Amino acid sequence: MLKELSFLVGNPYFTSINKIKRYVGRGNEINMPPMFLRKRVHGARDIYSFLKVGKNCARDLTNSLKIIGRDWSNFSMVLDFGCGCARVLRHLKEHSKYCHFFGTDIDPETIFWCRNNIDYADFFKCNSLPPLKYPQETFDLLYGVSVFTHLNEEYQFLWLDELRRIAKKKAVLLMTVQGSLIPEIGNHCGSDLTPEEISILRSRQIFSRKPKLTDFFAAYESYRHTYHTKDYIYKKWSEYFKIVEYITRGLNNHHDVVVLEKK
Numbered sequence: 001m002l003k004e005l006s007f008l009v010g011n012p013y014f015t016s017i018n019k020i021k022r023y024v025g026r027g028n029e030i031n032m033p034p035m036f037l038r039k040r041v042h043g044a045r046d047i048y049s050f051l052k053v054g055k056n057c058a059r060d061l062t063n064s065l066k067i068i069g070r071d072w073s074n075f076s077m078v079l080d081f082g083c084g085c086a087r088v089l090r091h092l093k094e095h096s097k098y099c100h101f102f103g104t105d106i107d108p109e110t111i112f113w114c115r116n117n118i119d120y121a122d123f124f125k126c127n128s129l130p131p132l133k134y135p136q137e138t139f140d141l142l143y144g145v146s147v148f149t150h151l152n153e154e155y156q157f158l159w160l161d162e163l164r165r166i167a168k169k170k171a172v173l174l175m176t177v178q179g180s181l182i183p184e185i186g187n188h189c190g191s192d193l194t195p196e197e198i199s200i201l202r203s204r205q206i207f208s209r210k211p212k213l214t215d216f217f218a219a220y221e222s223y224r225h226t227y228h229t230k231d232y233i234y235k236k237w238s239e240y241f242k243i244v245e246y247i248t249r250g251l252n253n254h255h256d257v258v259v260l261e262k263k
């Protein structure tokens, strides 16, 4: 692994190779996905931020469980919905003692990479619309990091319905949205939204637009940048699940974490 990282020494994108080493500690000797896959799921190519953000997200999923008085050992069947190239799942290996992990994504290349590099989870390529191949009431924990932030409203409802189908009774779901970014929209991912788009977002409480894409996702008409307000989540998602918590900036101090329970 360190040999693989050695080309980064002297690279102006990195202040120190030690920063990277810090994230390649014990239990994290998993190969790195290739640069094009890191860029695709993470938006940046550098190894340091890929590892750092993934690790922070894993930590914050753990914190979200703590907030509701739970931890990974309470769950046996766990789904990473929209797992990408395991940016988050690579940091959860220690929990595979009690959790049987599954990962699913529409992207065949990330699923291929995961299958060949993560040996403590089962991976499956899904379609952009349900159903998933899992039987009903399979999982007791389901999480999705930055997936509902890429679905249009119609797909969002179809996926909420499908996640409800494959969740066991009382299952916990941790899904991230970019709600609290809205007041500061000028400073974040939505900085290219026009004033008209921002006003639609404020009045409809959800705004979804097709980003300008040239990569893999360009082929997916449904792939969006989507913003939800907290009010929207309470109003619309509660038709599918009980909303247990809404943790503002609960994920890497960036996305909000919606903690749901199957009724």
Ligand SMILES: C[S@@+](CC[C@H](N)C(=O)[O-])C[C@H]1O[C@@H](n2cnc3c(N)ncnc32)[C@H](O)[C@@H]1O
Binding pocket: 040, 041, 042, 081, 082, 083, 084, 085, 086, 087, 088, 104, 105, 106, 107, 110, 126, 127, 128, 129, 144, 145, 146, 147, 150, 151
């Ligand atoms: C921003 S990436 C995040 C990936 C991963 N959760 C992470 O945090 O690294 C969004 C992921 O959602 C996946 N995705 C998008 N639409 C999806 C859908 N309809 N069903 C399942 N996965 C989807 C994409 O392929 C991509 O891997």
